[in-house]
Amino acid sequence: MLDLEDRVCLVTGAGGDIGAAIASRLARFGARVEGADLDPGRVTAKLARQCNALKLDVTSEADWDEAIAAITARHGRLDVVVNCAGLFSRTGDRIDRMDLSEWQRLHAVNVDGAFLGTRAGIRAMKNSGGAVINIGSIVGYFGARSGVGYGSSKAAIRGLTMQAAASCVSAGIPVRVNAIHPGYVLTDSALASELARHGTREKAVAAFATRNPGGTVITPENVADAVAFLASDMARMINGVQLLVDAGLSTQMPGRSFVPSEDT
Ligand SMILES: NC(=O)c1ccc[n+]([C@@H]2O[C@H](COP(=O)([O-])OP(=O)(O)OC[C@H]3O[C@@H](n4cnc5c(N)ncnc54)[C@H](O)[C@@H]3O)[C@@H](O)[C@H]2O)c1
Known part of the structure; x- marks a missing residue:
């Protein structure tokens, strides 16, 4: 049985659909959950009794310092950070039409925010141990015909996760860093x-x-189940992985093509 009893978990973007589902799942498995969002009112509206709502702009170092200090003061520990806050493209961002400002807007939240969250989590948990889970995307994992800025920002989640995990292992820091790439x-x-x-x-x-x-x-709860697993001790030997939650879409990607039939 998956057990997160008394684990202290911080979920960013908890006012959104996937973030709220993650916060709710972690709470159901016994965790004490801090649900952070740019708009904490959305967290309270969705998850009133399941978690504490926190205002956190993931792009702000000062907000991260404040949030971690508040959580450790409230609970005396932190065990899991889930970096789920994210922005989608406003414009479809075809490369030849894309503004630098839109590129920067997407990367500020999706990449800088995930970096600051990963770093803050590792700093807070480096003695006690813990887990960081970054939410990427199938688009960042394989690419897509459109969505240059979004795809690029989510591809960076793959690199950030790989490098952060390698860095922790090399330094003997007992924090696991994994990514989930939803379809x-x-x-x-x-x-x-x-x-x-x-x-x-x-x-x-x-x-x-x-x-x-x-x-x-694919529902937000499908993603939340994978997060709960990676957050738990059942995944204690899993570090630096890129887990696809995509109903098998990746098996249909170019470069992953199969022989024409099983008896060829
Ligand atoms: N829905 C999908 O199909 C899908 C697929 C793959 C990956 N994802 C990723 O999952 C995550 C959640 O997606 P969703 O569909 O639930 O989106 P959503 O828009 O419902 O949720 C995103 C949340 O992030 C918050 N947020 C935005 N900027 C922030 C900031 N600077 N600081 C703190 N919070 C901020 C928003 O207020 C919102 O509550 C995103 O990272 C997204 O890229 C979604």
């Missing part, structure tokens, strides 16, 4: 472009689901 997860933010295209939620969801193999709907 297309049904959230309000991810659905927005399909909603604009199709008008009704029902049609938008049907169109969105076709991005995954067999029209599978």
